[in-house]
Amino acid sequence: MDDSSKEKSDRGQSTWKLGEPPDAGCVSYILSEFGWNLQEHESSTSYFAADHERSELAGNISSSFPAETTTDGGGLINPGRSADVSTSNPSVSSSSSEDPTEKSTGSGGEIFCRSKARKKGQKRIRQPRFAFMTKSEVDHLEDGYRWRKYGQKAVKNSPFPRSYYRCTNSKCTVKKRVERSSEDPTIVITTYEGQHCHHTVGFPRGGLINHEAAAFASHLTHAIPPYYYHQGVQITQETPGIKQQSHEEELIPVEAREHEPNALPEPPALPPPTDEGLLGDIVPPGMRNR
DNA sequence: CGTTTTTGACCAGCGC
DNA sequence: GCGCTGGTCAAAAACG
Numbered sequence: 001m002d003d004s005s006k007e008k009s010d011r012g013q014s015t016w017k018l019g020e021p022p023d024a025g026c027v028s029y030i031l032s033e034f035g036w037n038l039q040e041h042e043s044s045t046s047y048f049a050a051d052h053e054r055s056e057l058a059g060n061i062s063s064s065f066p067a068e069t070t071t072d073g074g075g076l077i078n079p080g081r082s083a084d085v086s087t088s089n090p091s092v093s094s095s096s097s098e099d100p101t102e103k104s105t106g107s108g109g110e111i112f113c114r115s116k117a118r119k120k121g122q123k124r125i126r127q128p129r130f131a132f133m134t135k136s137e138v139d140h141l142e143d144g145y146r147w148r149k150y151g152q153k154a155v156k157n158s159p160f161p162r163s164y165y166r167c168t169n170s171k172c173t174v175k176k177r178v179e180r181s182s183e184d185p186t187i188v189i190t191t192y193e194g195q196h197c198h199h200t201v202g203f204p205r206g207g208l209i210n211h212e213a214a215a216f217a218s219h220l221t222h223a224i225p226p227y228y229y230h231q232g233v234q235i236t237q238e239t240p241g242i243k244q245q246s247h248e249e250e251l252i253p254v255e256a257r258e259h260e261p262n263a264l265p266e267p268p269a270l271p272p273p274t275d276e277g278l279l280g281d282i283v284p285p286g287m288r289n290r
Numbered sequence: 291c292g293t294t295t296t297t298g299a300c301c302a303g304c305g306c
Numbered sequence: 307g308c309g310c311t312g313g314t315c316a317a318a319a320a321c322g
Contacts, residue, residue, distance in 0.1 A: 148293085148294060148295085149294075149295055149296080150295090150313095150314070150315080150316095151296095151297085151313070151314060151315080152295090152296075152297075153311090153312065153313070153314095155311090155312085156310085156311065156312090162312085162313095164313070164314075168293090168294090175313095177313090291322100292321105292322095293320100293321080293322085294319100294320080294321070294322095295318100295319080295320070295321085296317100296318085296319070296320085297316100297317095297318090297319100298315105298316100298317100299314100299315085299316090299317105300313105300314085300315075300316100301312105301313085301314080301315095302311100302312090302313085302314100303310105303311090303312085303313100304309105304310085304311085304312105305308105305309095305310085305311105306307105306308090306309090306310105
């Protein structure tokens with residue numbers, strides 16, 4: 001393995017604005033992959049994807065991005081296997097009462113446990129996922145957590161392999177996938193799945209940090225309904241701890257957003273990292289020290 | 291020597 | 307049922 005990849009840090013990456021295609025100029029391109037009723041917001045949040053647990057979001061993005069990342073009408077980002085997801089999966093196209101915990105489709109419903117979890121016949125549950133795109137030369141963007149690579153696969157319709165990482169914390173089941181867009185090799189698609197149950201480890205090596213990646217990794221892995229928008233970016237759930245903290249004025253309830261259906265999301269104004277790590281600004285004190 | 295990465299094999303889900 | 311594909315495992319190798 002080449003050490004240089006680690007040392008490269010985030011050199012060469014740039015940040016995009018949310019809500020515009022990357023080719024419009026270095027824009028962060030957020031793709032939520034929660035199983036809940038994201039469709040409600042499609043009209044106003046063009047680049048959120050109301051995908052479902054079964055979709056292969058990141059793998060499919062590349063095949064349609066950005067042209068088919070439509071916002072009119074559906075706004076669903078279901079490229080690649082779009083047909084089967086949007087038409088043959090009723091839970092996606094018609095059901096807005098998604099509840100991952102209640103879902104018991106053929107592809108999910110039981111808790112997936114790390115290690116020895118995949119016994120024969122045991123199904124694994126897809127946890128809430130989200131994906132975002134970052135223009136970067138390096139595949140694995142620093143986000144404040146430590147990750148261990150556990151697999152790499154060639155992806156259909158893409159010359160670039162997909163890498164699979166899981167959080168090194170033994171109690172943490174968060175995983176992420178990293179791949180490059182086949183359409184634009186400079187774009188790295190990172191998909192997070194799950195929710196960290198621990199603090200960040202800080203930013204090692206003193207390198208440049210992909211603040212955006214870090215912030216979304218932190219914010220969105222904790223996002224469960226009801227949603228709030230942070231300056232147009234749906235980032236987190238309503239919890240007393242969060243609302244009482246610094247984001248109170250900036251968090252806009254979904255209901256409020258619905259009054260401006262044509263409003264496009266604005267670029268995220270992500271808070272800078274703090275001494276407490278990226279979770280520090282959103283995780284209630286009672287949830288820390290885990 | 292502990293940790294991480296690599297990589298081939300295996301398994302599950304899905305479409306046909 | 308079969309084949310394809312994505313996702314994961316786990317042993318070996320590499321790294322620090």
